[in-house]
Amino acid sequence: MASKKFRVAVIGAGAAGLCAARHILTYSDTFLPPVVFEASDRLGGTWVYTERTGEDAEGWPIHSSMYRSLRTNLPKEVMAFPDFPFDPSLPSFLHHSDVLAYLESYAEQSGIQDHVRFRWQVDGVRPVLGEQGTAGGWDIKATVRGSGSTQHFSEHFDAIMVCSGHYAIPFIPPIPGLDSFQGCLLHSHSYRHPEPFAGLTVVLVGAGASGVDLALQLSPVAARVVLSHQGPPVCGLPEDVLQVPRILKVAKETVVFGDGSALQPDALILCTGYRYRFPFLALAQLGLQETDYGVGPLYRHLLAPRHPSLFFIGLCQQICPFPHFHCQVLFALAVLRGRCLLPSAAEMEADAQGQLDRYLREGGLAQHFLRLKAQQWSYAEELAQLAGFPPLPPAVREIYEATRARRLRNVGTYRDLTYRLLGPDAWEEVRDSGRDLEGNGSAE
Structure with a gap:
């Protein structure tokens, strides 16, 4: 008698x-084809660009945080899923439309689209008890978004x-005093292009990827750009971008910074990250x-200890996202x-708590617990x-770290380079013309 498929x-x-979904389909001996619930009408998640902000035409929240000219801050050579490279003819640092096209090709070649339920909004996921109190899988309640109507469904699954x-x-x-600000106030989630800020004085809050990118975009068109943050100076920004300490308070038209200086900007853009929900x-x-860093405790940052058929893929930050997803998915399967x-x-909960305790003892901030940075490599291994x-190729780590070092030296020029993989542990940098800049051998 054949064993039951999950x-x-x-x-x-x-x-x-x-x-x-790709890897579930690979193990057809163990799993039935997956059911992928997608609330929007197309695949790609945050890589789907739309000019709209806030809500779509039907009143549903806009998920994507893409802006029109966004380019990746990691080269394609380290962004790719290990079993599905990007087109080698593309530059290393891609426009967001190239990443979306890559994901669409990934889905098409894997036969994933046949298993995606577009416009299905998951409303509830509830564990089910089996015989004698054992785990009996999960019930999902979902709403199907239709033109002018909604339908509700409930289905059973073995894992989520x-x-x-x-x-x-x-x-x-x-x-x-932030609520009292009388100028234009928005989060970078709702930023799309620089033209609305032409001739304005703009304060950007936060010097992460979005804050730095928006400073580079707004500098040519805004009357003045001020980047407010608490870290060391960002190297490579245009000279007319003023860097100041983090905001102390807001009083209607006036923004006061930590050094006591003040400014009356026309616009205040919060590049302050996102919440888990x-x-x-x-x-x-x-x-x-809910925790300061998101949700916990999770074993290995991805598994609910008391419900080991519930997995959270992709919660970690400051990582190579697609290779990271690949490793987490293969572990879960x-x-x-x-x-x-x-x-x-109990042991998994203790392990997760112990990891958090060690992180805090070493001086880490609780809200940054999921920022793996250099730890992503030992985690993936x-x-x-x-x-x-198979572990990730050594070249992925080497190119990632080379890119990070170049970005720290100059945020304005690090994307001018193109990388070329020569093998799992060898790579080189090249100019657009193909002239070699610098060879990088194996990690031996």
């Missing part, structure tokens, strides 16, 4: 959800992969809770296939060892 629900058809992303709900910092999950019932045995729920899949 039915897996994937929530979200962005890069993480597509990766999950949450791939809904975390770049849709803006984080608004608790700046005193899972409205379809009753976290407390799952042994989870190894767990479901019985190829990776887990500790007890550990998942590969536990689940028995």
Whole structure:
């Protein structure tokens, strides 16, 4: 008698959800074809650009945070899924439309689109108890968005992969008096292009990827651009971009900074990141809770200890996203296939708490716990060892770190380079004309 195949629900058809679906289809001996729930009408998640902000024509929230001229801040050589390279003729630093086209090709070649339910909004995910109190899978309640009407459905699954992303709900910092600001106030989530800010004085809050990018975009058109942040000076910004300490308070037209200086800007753009949000999950019932850094405790940053068939793919930050998703998905599927045995729920919770405690003892801030940075490599290697899949090629780490070093030296020019992979542990930098700049051998 054939063993029962697992039915897996994937929530979200962005890069993480597509990766999950691709690999579920690969293991057809263990899994039924996945069901991918996607609230919008197309795949790609945050890589789908739209001029609209706020809500779409039907009143549903706009998910994407893309702006018109966005280019990736990582080269395609480290962005790609390990089993699906980008077109080598493309430049290393891609326009967002190239990334979306890549994801569409990834889905097409894997046969994923046949398994995506577009315009299905997941409203609730509830664990089901089986016989004698054992885990009995999950019930999903979803709403089908139609033209002028909605329909509600409920279905049963054996496992859930949450791939809904975390770049849709803006984080608004608790700046005193912010609500009183009388100029143009928005989050970078709603920024699309620089023209509306022509001739204005603009204050950008935060020097992460969005804050720096917007400073570069706005400098040629705005009357004045001020970048407010608490870190060291950003190297390579135009000379007319003024860098000041973080905002102390806002008083109607006036913004006061930490050094006591003040300004009356026309626009204030918050480049302050995003919040994690899972409205379809009753976290407390799952042994989870909202935390300063998102949701926890999660074993290996992705698995609910008391419900080891519930996986969160892609919560970590400051990583190579697509390779990271690849490793997490393969680990999750190894767990479901019985190829990776887990500790007890209590042991997994203790492990997750211990990792957080060590991070805090070493001086880390709780809200930054999921910023893996250099730790992403040992994390990915550990998942590969536990689940028995090939580790990421050494060249991925080397190019990532070379890019990071160049970005720290000059944010305005680091994307002028093109990289070329020569093998799993060898690569080089080239000019657009093809002239070699610098060869990089293996990591030996």
